[in-house]
């Protein structure tokens with residue numbers, strides 16, 4: 001495994017979230033090791049959304065869970081709002097969780113079916129206290145209003161609500177403590193298209209209003225394209241390409257991004273493509289993608305390519321970046337409902353991109 005690309009934060013700049021060289025390895029039976037996240041670095045600023053995309057099993061959720069410290073990193077560092085939170089425990093962790101919240105694919109993960117909506121939203125307020133001296137009841141109504149639900153839903157149980165309404169409640173619960181960072185793990189994946197668009201709309205509106213930073217985990221490139229400022233592509237635990245979302249999808253430089261974009265524009269992956277995904281327990285030596293790569297050369301079998309910054313501000317881990325040309329119509333066919341809004345533009349001159357794009361080797365998104 002290459003260890004020549006441990007990123008450093010750019011001197012003099014700091015982002016709300018800074019993840020450096022994060023690893024989460026799972027020890028399996030018979031001494032085997034599953035490297036779910038294998039040296040990932042990224043940055044997210046207030047008011048910005050970083051989409052984390054990749055096929056199932058690429059390590060997106062594990063990374064998201066580590067970021068909010070619901071899972072224990074094996075190695076690496078997580079800094080949030082200037083504080084190293086990598087090894088925080090118990091009470092300190094509780095304090096930090098007020099400011100970083102996770103929204104799940106299934107709202108049932110955070111909503112108890114036995115509790116009323118109001119009690120579910122009030123629960124974190126009772127644990128952590130109120131951010132601004134309001135009563136819990138006032139705050140519950142305030143966040144219900146923020147997510148576009150009437151106060152009357154307070155007394156309902158989650159089972160009495162639609163999927164879209166439940167996801168709004170999940171969002172309201174996450175927002176109750178006025179977090180600065182939201183980690184949203186496939187929050188619309190179980191919803192119908194109309195509810196999906198409404199939740200996307202709501203996330204964008206809330207992000208603009210509250211200047212939230214967001215890590216948006218999705219396998220849906222259309223969603224990522226629509227919702228995020230920057231995008232990081234994960235493959236077998238590592239980031240293989242990162243950069244501004246629109247450019248990354250218009251002109252993918254890594255053959256894996258190329259595959260995702262062109263497959264997305266063609267429709268669901270053919271079984272042969274899905275079946276050939278190697279296991280993170282025993283990935284191919286050298287570049288992990290080489291067994292599926294149409295442009296692999298000998299070097300790819302022996303050397304994992306470091307994630308390197310390109311002159312255009314992209315970061316790519318490939319020995320032959322940009323060799324594959326995307327057909328001009330491919331990205332045009334990434335489905336996006338026209339009614340979906342664009343992410344809010346940065347209000348001031350962007351202090352960072354979601355992933356720092358400092359010169360090599362100080363890349364903000366990298367693996368080592």
Ligand SMILES: Nc1ncnc2c1ncn2[C@@H]1O[C@H](COP(=O)(O)OP(=O)(O)OP(=O)(O)O)[C@@H](O)[C@H]1O
Nearest residue numbers: 026034036055056057058059060061062063219280
């Ligand atoms: N607790 C665990 N123990 C062992 N392996 C795990 C554990 N959690 C996750 N994994 C493995 O880690 C790898 C990455 O999983 P993860 O859920 O993070 O991927 P993902 O990209 O989010 O996929 P999906 O979109 O399907 O959720 C997978 O191979 C998964 O089986």
